[in-house]
Amino acid sequence: MAQSRKGKSKIIWYLFGLLCLLVVLPIAWILVAKFENEKPGLNVTGQSGFIGLSQEFSIEVFDGKSGVQKVWAGLLKDGKETLLLEEDFPAVSFMKGSDIHKKTFKVSFEPRKEGITDGRAILRIVVRDSSWRDGFKGNKTYKEIELIVDTKPPSVDILTRQHNITQGGAGLVIYRVSEKGTKSGVKVGENFFPGLSGYFDDENIFMAFFALGYSQPKGTQIYVKVVDQAGNNARAGFYHYIRKKEFKKDVINISDRFLNWKMPEFDDRELQSSQASLIEKFILVNSKVRKENIEQITKPGENTDNILYWEGSFLRLPKSATKAIFAEHRTYKYKGRIVDEQDHLGVDLASTSFSPVPAANRGKVVLIGVVGIFGKSVVIDHGFGLFSLYSHLSSIDVANGQTVLKGEIIGRTGDTGLAGGDHLHYGMFIRNTFVNPLEWWDAVWIKNNITNKISMIKEQ
Ligand SMILES: [Zn+2]
Numbered sequence: 240m241a242q243s244r245k246g247k248s249k250i251i252w253y254l255f256g257l258l259c260l261l262v263v264l265p266i267a268w269i270l271v272a273k274f275e276n277e278k279p280g281l282n283v284t285g286q287s288g289f290i291g292l293s294q295e296f297s298i299e300v301f302d303g304k305s306g307v308q309k310v311w312a313g314l315l316k317d318g319k320e321t322l323l324l325e326e327d328f329p330a331v332s333f334m335k336g337s338d339i340h341k342k343t344f345k346v347s348f349e350p351r352k353e354g355i356t357d358g359r360a361i362l363r364i365v366v367r368d369s370s371w372r373d374g375f376k377g378n379k380t381y382k383e384i385e386l387i388v389d390t391k392p393p394s395v396d397i398l399t400r401q402h403n404i405t406q407g408g409a410g411l412v413i414y415r416v417s418e419k420g421t422k423s424g425v426k427v428g429e430n431f432f433p434g435l436s437g438y439f440d441d442e443n444i445f446m447a448f449f450a451l452g453y454s455q456p457k458g459t460q461i462y463v464k465v466v467d468q469a470g471n472n473a474r475a476g477f478y479h480y481i482r483k484k485e486f487k488k489d490v491i492n493i494s495d496r497f498l499n500w501k502m503p504e505f506d507d508r509e510l511q512s513s514q515a516s517l518i519e520k521f522i523l524v525n526s527k528v529r530k531e532n533i534e535q536i537t538k539p540g541e542n543t544d545n546i547l548y549w550e551g552s553f554l555r556l557p558k559s560a561t562k563a564i565f566a567e568h569r570t571y572k573y574k575g576r577i578v579d580e581q582d583h584l585g586v587d588l589a590s591t592s593f594s595p596v597p598a599a600n601r602g603k604v605v606l607i608g609v610v611g612i613f614g615k616s617v618v619i620d621h622g623f624g625l626f627s628l629y630s631h632l633s634s635i636d637v638a639n640g641q642t643v644l645k646g647e648i649i650g651r652t653g654d655t656g657l658a659g660g661d662h663l664h665y666g667m668f669i670r671n672t673f674v675n676p677l678e679w680w681d682a683v684w685i686k687n688n689i690t691n692k693i694s695m696i697k698e699q
Contacts, residue, residue: 614656
């Protein structure tokens with residue numbers, strides 16, 4: 240009897256143990272999982288600290304454990320909260336919680352339509368996960384971002400009159416912007432020429448040198464564009480007249496002598512000694528390599544000093560004959576067959592071999608070295624986006640970053656790169672666009688189109 244009683248109590252203990260294993264432990268495990276205390280993650284992107292006329296930004300939320308239960312965003316301005324986003328994600332099952340572990344919400348709104356006025360505001364964002372903590376409301380991540388609501392577009396006053404631009408030529412427009420911290424410049428078709436302040440005492444006055452590409456047509460849209468920190472845009476048209484220009488056409492016959500002389504240099508540098516024939520190599524160099532070289536040459540155009548280094552007309556290589564002009568369209572022939580067509584973006588000037596090359600005007604050397612078809616080259620920044628280029632040099636006598644005076648010798652002419660004989664390839668460009676140097680060699684053109692405009696504003 241006593242034995243069996245002992246046995247019974249043993250069984251009860253076993254059952255109790257089993258109960259613990261099957262019920263209590265799972266419950267404990269569930270409670271630990273359901274009461275997880277890892278806060279959800281929150282990122283705000285596309286926010287610059289300003290809210291413009293129409294605003295869009297992204298809120299990214301993530302929660303690896305119980306999942307996101309709620310996302311809420313509001314804009315607090317003058318004690319009034321405007322709801323921007325509110326989404327709930329109920330648990331998909333008892334065990335799983337929410338199935339939103341990572342999600343990006345796009346928030347877009349127009350402050351004026353919501354009755355939000357300009358001034359300081361606070362963007363408030365709350366994310367909660369599906370944990371049972373905080374009375375089943377979940378772990379909370381909260382973020383506040385201070386912002387400025389600015390729905391007023393900037394305004395622009397054009398200060399210069401008369402803008403006559405020739406195809407392949409340059410222009411200057413000076414304008415005043417109503418607010419600080421804007422990005423502005425001139426749109427010429429699809430091209431953009433940033434304006435820079437710093438020349439006039441009033442730092443809201445900008446100068447923008449711009450170029451009309453030689454192939455851009457008469458109807459090209461030209462206007463000043465301003466974007467403020469809140470992303471508000473403004474445009475201002477200005478009176479301008481586009482003069483059409485015909486460009487010369489020329490045929491260049493490529494000889495085997497020229498190919499045998501020039502191609503080895505490119506084999507080594509650009510073509511890595513491919514098995515192609517010499518004329519095939521030439522075509523590759525003349526088209527693809529040329530394009531890359533032009534990009535390399537005009538790269539300094541992205542950064543220019545807001546110092547007007549130059550003064551008066553630009554110097555032309557002394558005692559030299561013009562061998563090719565700007566934007567000349569060249570048809571390349573080999574053994575009577577047309578093999579390529581390209582446009583010549585500078586002026587070729589020939590003097591005696593190894594002639595000293597003067598800097599066309601005062602400026603800062605921003606590029607020296609061998610640049611493919613251009614050979615040994617020097618680029619000078621004359622300030623506010625205007626640059627000059629000296630190519631096919633046999634030697635370079637200046638260092639990068641050096642300031643040079645007008646007429647200072649920067650190197651000697653030569654035939655490096657794709658030159659068929661000793662000459663200087665002289666180019667000028669504004670930012671990323673080559674322009675006709677003839678304008679800059681002409682003191683009258685400079686006076687009428689550039690310096691008179693600047694001095695008129697100085698006198699005001
Ligand atoms: Zn040339």
